[in-house]
Amino acid sequence: MANGIIKVDSLVKEYDSLRAVDGISFEVYEGEVFAFLGPNGAGKTTTVEILECIRPLTGGSAKVCGYDVSKESDVKEIKKRIGVLPQDFNALEKLSVKENISLIGDMYDKHLSASEVIKLLDLEDKANAKFDSLSGGLKQRVGVAAALVSDPQLVFLDEPTTGLDPKARRDVWAVIANLKKLGKTVFLTTHYMEEAQVLADRIAIIDRGKIVALGSSQELISTYGGLKLLVIRKGPKDLADTLQAKFGQVTVNKDGDIHVKVDDVDELWRIMDILTTMRLGSDVELQTPTIEDVFLKITGTRITDEGDLT
Amino acid sequence: MRAITVFKAVTKNWLRSRAGLFFSIMFPILLLVVFGAIFSGVGGSSRYGLFVQNQDVTAEGSPTELSSAFVTALNSTGTFSLTEVPVGENATDYARQQLGPLGGSMRILIISEGFQDDLINGTMKVRVGICFDTLNMSYQYFEPYMNDTQKSMLEDGLTQMQQLNSSLPDAYASLTIMLDSADQSAGVVQSIVASVANAFNYELIGAGNVITFTQTSVSNTQFRTIDFYIPGITAAFIMTNGIIGLTSTNTEFKRRGIIKRLSLTPLTKMDWVVGCILSQTLLNIILSFIMIGVGWIVFNVRVIPDALTILLIFLGSVMFSGIGMIFSGVIKDIEAANAIGNAVAFPMMFLSGTYFPLEIMPSYLQSVSKVLPLTYFSEGLKATMITKFADGIVFNMAVVAVLAVVFILIGVKVTRWREK
Structure with a gap:
């Protein structure tokens, strides 16, 4: 097993009477993309800011790169080893992309050149553009560049795609996927299910300060996602009756679509045989559960695009 | 060295900001020109x-x-x-x-x-x-x-x-x-x-004059009212740049998450505060020289800044920037920063003898003026630029220097480098 670059044990954070983080424990391994998934107010940013050493913990312990976040003498060592894209990243608006990245880089004893990082993130065209002239997606890319300029072991990305349009979000995803190829460990917080599922090796689902599920997306889906669903668009009534008689778990929606819950691959093939025999002309679609289904199953709610619970 | 990096970046950002340039440099100069026109008699004396x-x-x-x-x-x-x-x-x-x-x-x-x-x-x-x-x-x-x-x-x-x-x-x-x-x-x-x-x-x-009246200056150089206004206005705007300008700039940096981003690096609070104060001080030295230059060219003033003047401007800038750092450390939003900055700066401007002589104020206001940092800075600048009165220079400079150190230390203390 890979080494744990982050080790969190029974971490607690309280604000007056509010327990924002409620005794969570987890480990992040070197070289993986670890997603902290949850709605707004779940405790994601609080946790990540404790790990970044800019927020004190109330209880428990947390180690980053082998150093204790609550020890003042260790904080300097941690800051040398991490790169951070904070939530709502901003930079000096009248400085250029290159100047802003250099500013962050110059805070470290050893760092990459701004040009290297700019090239890495495909920002060469915008290197001399003023930060305030950039689109939201480009600003986030500059933020990632600033997080990488110190050549960190561990990169924290706090809600890196919040507020971005779908195209810009995909661009940022490509950047994050590339970080893994560069051998960086990535700690990603997000409220986007798809983002966590596409990017993360492992996902921790956090709700009301507690981790309610932890594992790879496949593990979570297998454990909590439920059955696959075969959808036969506008299927004939007798087909629905046949399938119900043989397999059960069949429903027909108001559009006439037949939904069949499939337990395993054998069952799927047997259903397909029936469809083949009947020479059915309807469209057939196999729907697999997603992290969204996992979240729904565990918490009983969904997360909106804005990050709130429905 | 990180303080120097901060100094360079913040200064460059400011120099490229039109609004910043206007309020920090152009506005004081405009006001100087207006005051100068009133008190210098240039353009025909008023009747x-x-x-x-x-x-x-x-x-x-x-x-x-x-x-x-x-x-x-x-x-x-x-x-x-x-x-x-x-x-x-x-x-x-x-x-x-x-x-x-x-x-x-x-x-x-x-x-x-x-x-x-x-x-x-x-x-x-x-x-x-x-x-x-x-x-x-x-x-x-x-x-x-x-x-x-x-x-x-x-x-x-x-x-x-x-x-x-x-x-x-x-x-x-x-x-x-x-x-x-x-x-x-x-x-x-x-x-x-x-x-x-x-x-x-x-x-x-048919009565003739029995008493004759001769007017001479206490200094060797003949100064006019405008000469006395130059140090006062310069001091006042160094004060407003620190208390209003730096406070609002830093509060805005805080609101936009720039301070938070920098706090995630090995940069220390002290480096940040010193870098910002150095940037503000450079701005104030530039402002001072422009104001004196405008005074020379437009109003033919005779005030002469020397090395002590530059030292005092440096100390005064540090002192008021220190106050700015204290305010931006404790104030959360920009509206409150502007309101508090104005509430402190404007009374100080008028109660420190910058625009009006202290002698014309009621005695209780004269007492208030003695606890205002601008009084010592303004009087010190008048001493270095006009009267050259050694005791006045030493005393006022010492007060400004001590306050500068105190305000920097408090500014570092209250600047938040970690969330709660």
Whole structure:
């Protein structure tokens, strides 16, 4: 097993009477993309800011790169080893992309050149553009560049795609996927299910300060996602009756679509045989559960695009 | 070294900000030009408007000789812009009409009918009285040396002069001046009119000057009011740049998450505070030299900054930037930062003797001024740039230096590098 670059044990954070983080424990391994998934107010940013050493913990312990976040003498060592894209990243608006990245880089004893990082993130065209002239997606890319300029072991990305349009979000995803190829460990917080599922090796689902599920997306889906669903668009009534008689778990929606819950691959093939025999002309679609289904199953709610619970 | 990196980045960001440049450099210069124009006399000296209604006219309707001479004397002071009110008009209504809808200061002088006659009669009575007194004093003094004939002649003469004096009417030439109580220049106008009337009096009775009056400067160089305003205005704007400018800039940095981003790096609080203060100090040194330069070129001021001036500007900038860092450390949003910055800076500007001499303020406000940092900075700059008064330089500079250190330390202490 890979080494744990982050080790969190029974971490607690309280604000007056509010327990924002409620005794969570987890480990992040070197070289993986670890997603902290949850709605707004779940405790994601609080946790990540404790790990970044800019927020004190109330209880428990947390180690980053082998150093204790609550020890003042260790904080300097941690800051040398991490790169951070904070939530709502901003930079000096009248400085250029290159100047802003250099500013962050110059805070470290050893760092990459701004040009290297700019090239890495495909920002060469915008290197001399003023930060305030950039689109939201480009600003986030500059933020990632600033997080990488110190050549960190561990990169924290706090809600890196919040507020971005779908195209810009995909661009940022490509950047994050590339970080893994560069051998960086990535700690990603997000409220986007798809983002966590596409990017993360492992996902921790956090709700009301507690981790309610932890594992790879496949593990979570297998454990909590439920059955696959075969959808036969506008299927004939007798087909629905046949399938119900043989397999059960069949429903027909108001559009006439037949939904069949499939337990395993054998069952799927047997259903397909029936469809083949009947020479059915309807469209057939196999729907697999997603992290969204996992979240729904565990918490009983969904997360909106804005990050709130429905 | 990280402080220098911060200094460079923040300064570059500021230099590229048009709004920052305007409020930090252009606005102070505009205000200097306005104040300079008021106090330097450049572009023609200002005159007080005065409406004059001369009711003392001859049967033909022309002003009498002496009333006309009085108006000429007023005009010759170069202080007034006189507007004649025709005889028969209601002076107040006429003046109001002339001033128009925007109003203005209504000052009216009325020379009453009979001014010339009363002036002649009054002058005669005074002159006879003086002759009588002089003769009487001579009589008292020389009486032991005079024979009876001489005494008798003088006594007759004195009696006749007394009779003449008694026969002359008690006449006083009448001038009426109408002023608005809200007019800040009313006192000045009244004093000048009274001075002209006195001079007229002395001239008519033939009195010469016994006291002569010479004005010299306490310093070797002849300074004007504008010279004294340059250090004051410079000090005031270094103060506002620190307390209002730096506070709002840093609060905005905080709101936009820039301070948070930097706090995630190995940069320390001390580096950040020192970098920001150095940037602000450079700005203030540039501002000071531009203001003095504008003063030299536009208003021909004679103040001369020396090494001590530059040192004091540096210390003053650090002191007020320190206050700015304290405010931005404790204030959360930009609206509150602006409100608090203004609430502190503006009273300080007016209570520190920057624009008005402390002597004209009530004693309790003078006491308040002694606890304001701007008082020491402003007085120190006047000392280094104008009076060169060594004790003043040393004392004020020492106070500013100590406060600068104290404010930096507090600024570092209250700057939040970690969330709660």
